[in-house]
Structures are given as C-alpha cells and as structure tokens.
Amino acid sequence: MSLLVIFRSILLILLIVCAIAVNLTKDLLRAVIIFMSYSSIMCLIWILMESPDLAITEAAVGAGISGTLFLVTLKKLRAEDHTEENE
Amino acid sequence: MLFVVNFPLFTIVLSLFSGALCFMLPGKAARRYTMCYEAFLTVLCLWILQYTYLNGAFTYVMGEFPAPWGNEIRAGVLEATTALIFMIIMLTAVFCGYRFIEKDLDLSKENLYYALLNLMTAALLSMIWTNDLFTGYVFLEILTLTSCGLLIVREIGRTTLAAIRYMILNLLGSGLFLLGVVLLYDLSGHLLMVPIQKVIRELAADPNTLPVLTISTAILTIGLSIKSGLFPFHFWMPDTYGWATPTSAAIMSSLVSKAYIFLLIKIYWRVIGIDIVERMPIRNILLVLGIAGMVIGSVQALHADNINRMAAFSSAANIGYIFMGIGIGGVAGYTAAIFHIFAHAVTKAMLFLTTPRLAEVSGDSLLFKELQGSGLRDRDAGVFFTISAFSMIGIPIFAGFAAKLQFGLAAVEDGAGWRLILVFLALAVSSMLNALYFVRTIIRIYSRPNESTRMEVRPHHRAGYNVPMLVLTVMNLFLGLFSWVTVDLIHRGLMMFS
C-alpha cells in the first residue's frame, strides 16, 4: 500500500518536472518529446487512479496522436525553411 | 404535453445534422439549404416563444433519465426571445453577406463555411437552451472553434494572425471556465443547474465555504469575460472583426460574444443564485471594468483610421455597457444588460453588413480617407449605415437610446449613491465619444469626394440586400419605440429563471 503511495508521489513529481522542463527547453523537438513522455506518465497515473478508460484514451491521443501532430508540424516547418533556402 | 416542447431538441439536433449535410453538399446547394434552414429555425423559435409566453417555462429531459442523472434543456421566455433574435440576425447576415463570402472564399471551400455556420447555430442554441453546466462547456468549445473557422476562411495573413490571438485568449477562457465548472462539481456533486443551486444555498450559509464559492464564481466569470472581450481582454477585437468576411464579423460581434454573456447571466441566476452573487465583490469589479471598457473602447475607436476597426472598438465599448448592467445588479440592472445585448446585436450586425458595401464603392478600402462620398455612391448602404450609427449614438426612437434609458433607470432603482453617479457619468462620457466618432463618419461618407478619389458606381443586387436590412431596421425601431414589450419579456424571463 505504502509502496503504491510512493510510486504515485514519484509520478506526480515527475509530471511537474516535465512541465517545467518543457518550459525551459530551447530545442522544440526536445520539448515535444518531453511533452509526449509527460502524457505517458499521465497514462500511468490514470491507471493508478482506477480509470482504465482514460488510460487507453490518453495513451492513444495524448502520447500518440497529439505528439505525432506536433512532430509533423515541426517537420513541416523545417521543410518550409528548406524551401526558402533553395528559392 | 404539446408537441411544441420538442422544438428546442429539434433545433439543436437538426442544426448538428445540417452541419454534416453541408459538408456533403456542393457550395451553392449548401448556401440555399442553409438559408432555408435558418428561416425554418426562426419559425420554430417564434413558436417556442409563443408557447412559453402563454404556458411558462418548461424543462425537457434529454432521454429517459430526469434531473440529477440525465441531461436537460430548458426553455423559458428569455431563452426563446434570445434564440429568436439571434436566429433573425443569423438569417439576415447570411442573406446580406453571401456575395462577399463568394468573393472572399475559394469556391471549393464554400460548403465548409456553411457547415461551420450550421454547427455554430447548434452551439449558440444549445448554449441558450442548456440546463447543464457541462453541456455548456462542450458547446462553448464548439462555438470557439467554429468562430475561429469563420474567421480564417478569408485567407489573408491578417486573419491568420487575428485567429491565433483570438484562439489563445479563448483557450485561456475555456480553461478557466472548465476549472470553474469542475470546482462547482466538487463543491456540489452535481452538474445540472437546479440541483447545484440547491446545494449552493446550503454552502453559502456556511461562512467556511463561502470563500471557495466566491473563488469558483470568480473563475467562471473571468473565463467567460475573457471570451466575450471585457475591457482588459478586448485587444483581439479590432483585428478579428476588422479582417473577417462581413457575415463572420457581423455574427461574431453580435452573436458569439453575446452568447457567452448570456451563459454567464444564466449561471448567475440559475446556478449560483442572484442574491448570493450580489453579496460577492464580483459585482463591483464588473461595474468598474465595464465602465473602463466603455470609455477606453470609445477612445480607441476615436483614433482608428479604418471604419471596421472603429466599429470593432465600439463593440468593445458596448461589451462594457453590458457588463456595467450586470454590475448595477438587481432585476433592473440585468434587464438593462439583456436589453442592451439585443439592441447591440441588432445594431452592430447592421453596421458590419453595411461597411463592406461602402468599401466596395471606394476601391475596396476601408480607410476613412478613401471612404469620402461613399454614401452618395451607394445610397442604400449609406442610409442603413446612418440608421445603425444613430442607434449606436443613442438618438431617440432607435434601440440604442432605449438601452441607455434602461441603464439609467436601473441605476436610479438601485439607489446606491456612488454607483448612480458613476453610471451616469460613464453614460454621458461614452455617449459623447460615440457621437463624436459616428457623426464624423457619417459626415465623411456624405461629403462630396474630390475629383481624384471618384470611383465608378457598380450595380448590385438591391432587393436581396435591402429586404434583410429593412428587417433589421424594423427590429431596431421596434426595440427603440416599443421597448416596453421587450422589457416585459425580459422581466418575465428573469422571473422564470429563479
């Protein structure tokens, strides 16, 4: 029981660390990856809080699709830069 | 139970379905469908108004499960009146603005515009009818996204930037609103309005929970006032309304921001309880912010160099008027606020639908410099612009005057000395400023142009434009001359709220 409490506390602290780290990172790719790991931690917390529905959704959406959209956007922005240079 | 009670449900579900249908239809068909559908909705709303006026308010259970378990919607006189006026404005905005939509939009995206318009109708109506806080949140998000969509359909760089600004502020507002809803759920354990109010009556009596209740109410208020554009958060308005296509500008300025305020009033009356809200300090803060918005919005409108930006800043000032009404408080204050919602919605829609016509005969420029004599080149638009400007200034027989009168009456009825002086001072200063910039514009568009700026006069569809504008004019005059009818309706509606 107490082990669970410790585990949960560690996860919660990690959440805050991730949130602050995103704020302080200069590199956008790194920020997006930290955000994806933030979502994965959130997913574990949902399981600990007995909400499996939310865990599945968060894993598929928060870590999966939101993250992919962010990455695709980053890619698109770099492609734009590349186009600019060649023109 | 009569069949009429099902109409609120039909208005929402059919609007959602129309959104999906317009996604499938080609552009022109989508436009015709939307026009017919909006007219049909107007009739339904009129019918609901007639029923509620005779038989009183009713709640409608969405599904088999009653109050604390299932969703509910509610229709009373106030809701029906608001829905009716909103639908008429929507209809006229589509009728007057579709030519500009065709001009501003790519043809392959026209059906998407009408799909968004139908979804927005659904969101507006659900926010008006809702009896459930969380439903309010969901449809508030639809409203935010659809208004963003309506803004960006005109694909120029300015609208994209305006949309980013608009969305960021709106997301802050939505986040705060959701947090407020969650706090209220935590305190009361319910999401429907009536059960929450029951619990909140107990909580307000307990001095330990009162601060938490005040904080939750404040968070809800901040969220919704950011979204509607109260004074410190009004700076997104000029870009948003100034660059959007006319129909979107008219709808966003006269309906979307008003729907948020309507939801706020509904929450004050039906969730928290008006007597409890009046005891909180929120009321005075809203009064001060409202007055600040009135004055600062008008000053900024004075030195705009573009007619649409001027109208947008005047919208900010008018949002200030409405929040001042909420700040005055009491039945009279809220009546005045809601009356001003209607008056401003009717007037501002007209204003935003005339300015593009004036610009069209001035070389597609909205700058005052180029607009000289545009009222002579396009006489219809000039006349309608003058009418709406008179109403904004507050010239008797127009709606704006009746609204200002209501504010004065409410302040007198309230009786508190400093509030009375403040309100009257604000009304005087703001009316003067309004008069200054609107009269200047009217003289500007009617003074003879120089030889160098003379433009050719283009023919246009006159009947298709004049008939809807006449409808708006008649509504404006009706609100101005027979204000007691509307005031009576609002009064009845507010009494049904509590």
Added chain:
Amino acid sequence: MKERFFKWFYGESDPMEHILDCAEVPDESREEWKYEEHEIEREISRRVHTQSVIRAERRGFYAFYLIIAVISCLMLIGVLLFTVSQLPRYGVENPRAKEVIERYVEKGLEETGAVNIVSGMILDYRAFDTLGESHVLFTALLCVMILLRLDEKNKRTRYENYYTVLADPYYDISTDPIMRIAATITLPSIFLFGIYILLNGQISPGGGFSGGAVMGAALIIYAAAFGFTVTDRVFTYRMSRCITFLSLAFYSFAKGYVFFTGANGIPNGVPKGTPGAVLSGGLILPLDIAVGMVVACTMFGFYSLFRRGSIGGE
C-alpha cells in the same frame, strides 16, 4: 488645434498619436513603411536583424512582462491552492455526489445494459454531451480543412512542391526497411486492438473514442511506413467524407430519436441484450462504432492534411 481636429475629421491623421502611443495604428504617412510585396519578402529574410532590433528596443518591456508573468502565475496558483485546501478530502467519498452515483452504479446495468458504467453514463445518461463532443472533432476537421487543404488560391507551385517533398524524406517513402518491417509486424495487432476496444466499449474499458483513436493511429503508421500511394488506394477523400457524414447523421438521428421518445414517455423499442455479451447495451454498440469511424477518419485526416494538404486520394 483646429488644424489637427480637421485633419482627424478627414481621416488624415490621428490627433492623439503623440499622447497615446497606440501600437495598433501604424503611421501611414511614412513613405518607407509602404512595402511592395517583394520588399516584404526581403524584410522577412532580414528577420534576424529585426529580432535584434526588437530585443534592443523592448528589453525593459520584456523584463517587466516577465515579472508580471511570474507574479500573476504565483498569485493564481496561490489562490487555487487555498481553494484546494478547503475542498473535500482526496480519496474519500464526497457525500454530496452520492445521490447521482447511486443510480449510475446500482441501476446502470439494468437501465443501459452496459457493464462498463462509464460507457453507460456517457452514451446513455449524459448522451447529449457526447453528441456535442463528437461534433467538436468534426468542427476541428472542418477548420483544419479550411486552413490546410490545397485549393486554387493557395495551391503550391510545382517548384515549391518539389522542394517540400525533397526536404521531407518521409513524404512518400517505400524504401526504409526498418520502418516497413516494424510496421508489418505491429500493424495487425494494433488494428486488432483498436477494433477490440471499439467493439467492447460496453463491457470493458475503451469505447468509440479510444478505439477510433487507436485505429486512426494505426492508419497513420501505415501511411508513414508504406507511403500515401498505398493508403490512397483504399482510403479516398470521397470515402472518408461519406463515412464521416453517415456516422454523424446516424449518431444525430439515433440520439435524437432516443431523446424524443424518452422525453415523451414512449418506449423506444431498442433491445438491451444480455449484459456482458458483445451485443448488449442497446444503442451503445452502434453509437460506439459510429464514433469510432468518425474519430479514425478525422485523426488520419488531420495527419494527411498536415503532411500534404488533402485528406485522401481524389
């Protein structure tokens, strides 16, 4: 004074420009600000310079901004933390919420036929919210289509298109062996998992939205690994449009029918089925399928629009 008033009156200048330094109104009379289109482009290319100018001009302002940011953030957090400390305790049942939950838990199985109480709640008791929720997603799809779908106005030139593809090595790959083999191995199980949680929403965790999201993610992986040419063969724009429309229309009408009959006290005649079986929960299963279809199409649509500006093969 008089001159200045008339200048304002004729829209030529702003009388208060020296009093209130309004950033919103650029001074039009200055010739050097009237850029032509190509000059704007040059201006943009000089953005590094602009950046340094902004920094130098507004350094004090940013410091002020930062302080305000930190203070307002701390104040907000402080007020909210105070609120939290006054709220009911964590991990203990909130007695006020009991009335609602009792019905959901004790009668839920009987009234909705769903073993998963959350599914029963969102698709039966509070179905109106969920109806709105799926339309939020649809609205978002429309907005993204308006912004990113290529049309006559914002069609890329062939030249630009060429470089975009060149700069984006995963635009249409079919050569990366690691990606392809990994996708071949994992995709069937991801699809299967998606379909499983879609169909079992009423008896186990999951449901329309999560199932649809997993399937959408699978489609995204498929497109990323094998290229859009493969997905276009199966998944065209027309098909995605039809699926979205039919699912949403079915959803609106099914729910409208249930609301209508429920409110008027007419039995709706939807069989509840055996609790615990796949075919149970009345309308929950068909609605889950409809939502799942919409979500899968929308998610893949987002990805496809972001990558190349169209939903599927035309």
Added chain:
Amino acid sequence: MFENLWINGEEAVAIILFGIGFTMLLFQRNLLKKLIGMNIMDTGVFLFLASMGYIEGRKAPIVTNGVLDTAAYINPVPAGLVLTGIVVSVSVTAVMLSLVIRLYKRYHTLDLDEIYVLSKHQMEDR
C-alpha cells in the same frame, strides 16, 4: 489555512500543472510551446477532476461478478467528463497547429512578438 494541502496532494499537483500551463499559454513567446502549455493546462484540469472522483481502495467502475453496490466502485462521472475533455483538447490542438503552419508559411518565424512587428509593416491587406 493550508493545512489540508498535504492530504489533497494530488489536487495540489493538478493545480500547479494548471498554473504552469496557464502561464506558458499566456506568456511563452514561442507558439509551439504555447500549445504545449495549453495541453498541460488541460491535463491539469483533468487530473484535478479525476482526483475528485477517486476513492481509496475501490475499483474501476466496471461491474464485476454482478456486484451492484456503490461502495465497490469509484465515482464514474469524472471519468466521463475527462473523456470529453480529452477529445476537445486534441481537436483544439489540431486546429492551432494548422494555424501555426499557416503563420510560419507567411512569416517564417514562431515568435509571436516578431510576427506582430512583421505584420505591422505589411499594408497590403488594408
């Protein structure tokens, strides 16, 4: 004043996340980070909502072995609300990201202040 804060630790963390997200959304100049901030803000609210529904020692609200007792399961309402919230948040994220792409195509920067300065120099849209 703050004596219950330790007990309500989960909610406190949720509020801190909300605050961080809110500040990022309001004051971060980089648009993509603003968006991540918005997502963090939303998850903060969701965590707050879900932690209110959690009851120590009870199971997820899925009927097992035919037990139909309120004392056996946690509160199902927050889970439903959070599901809706997640959908809303992903939709908003997609729309905002496409807006960012459009802005970047035009101004070639993600810094909002810089975009303002650049846009002020453009007069063609008047």
